Amino acid sequence: MSQLGKLYGLGVGPGDPELLTLKAHRILTTVPVIAYPSLENGKVLARAIVTDFIRPDQIEIQMPLPFSVERSSQPHYDSAAEKIAEQLNLGRDVAVLCVGDPMLYGTFMYIFTRLCDRFSIEVVPGISSVMASAAMLGVPITYRNDVFSIMPGTLEAEILRDRLSFVEAAAIIKLGRHFSKVRGILEELGLLERALYIERATLPNQQIIPITEVDSVAVPYWALILIPSNSKPQ
Template structure:
């Protein structure tokens, strides 16, 4: 019996209509679907594509807590073992990945464990970074700009050092680190440029002035965008953008 094929399926940041045609085709045709779940059992990834899942498809929930460094945990070993059982049985498996699988995606840790053994295909998805720029109506970069993405989980000094000299930046995974990041941006004179968005493209998306945010209410699925100040000839910053999905 031939082994099944593993798919890392990028399903975008939240709006089901941002699913690519290829991702939709694979999602609706594979016999097995796996997806990460939070500590409470909920799955953001499954919610995004819930309307496309067939009743006869096998579902494999993967508990992957966000509270610790997951890449060194046994959670991925357990998830990989469950997926491997289906692949060894000849069934194709699609792992749902919010955003882009190879950009801070949980699938990367499964990829490292399973790709050496099984035929694997990664299907790119729209990342929260690019989706947020679209929702905010703020171009990320122009011309020769230097752009950086970094997690808010870094210590303040590292964040400060890495912000130095870049033209534009996105700081992801805010959550309980928001207050630290906001203080740092104020120290660096970047607070006036900073734009805040949470749950981009999802029904509960929120865009709030960064000075009005309660740090205690900032979710993990939020980011701060510091857009480029470079302006190409003929471009304008005055535009009307519909930001709700």
């Protein structure tokens, strides 16, 4: 019986290729197979981040995913997992590229849950957009015993309002078309003055815009709002 390949979940960071870890770079440049998500609009951000490190002889597996959160991703992940499993069964190691960190709202998690009982898996952490955004915005997130919350803007308004009503520090991710809803809730809760908006953190087209000047129609999925701690440093 041939030896099975090993599956890697590689966090490739928020966008700047120089934020790729040494370990992720080593694995990326040595595995025979790489896989990465592609959206319906043709965007392949994970691959684009590391495009200069990909060898022409590497096998590439695209994982098409629905762009709309209303559409089920399950059959797409099922199909991607089986394509990856085919390579692993042939004894080839496979690295799945994931923007940010693989285990923090990462696409790799859904591959992991489908294959973790069949193959050896190693996860390589990456810098998340939340941490990168704090650095780009130049603000500390928390002090001392502050509790930091991360929540998706896709939550229902009532749930989001309830979660934000008692936060000490927070990041609201996956904004896109949900920006207006989130902005309204922040204003209602008196958090708008503390809220900082950034999109495409660390990428060449990164933008930091005063939240009151953001065009809600133009807000991308890769945007977030950071609410840093209101505690006083000592």
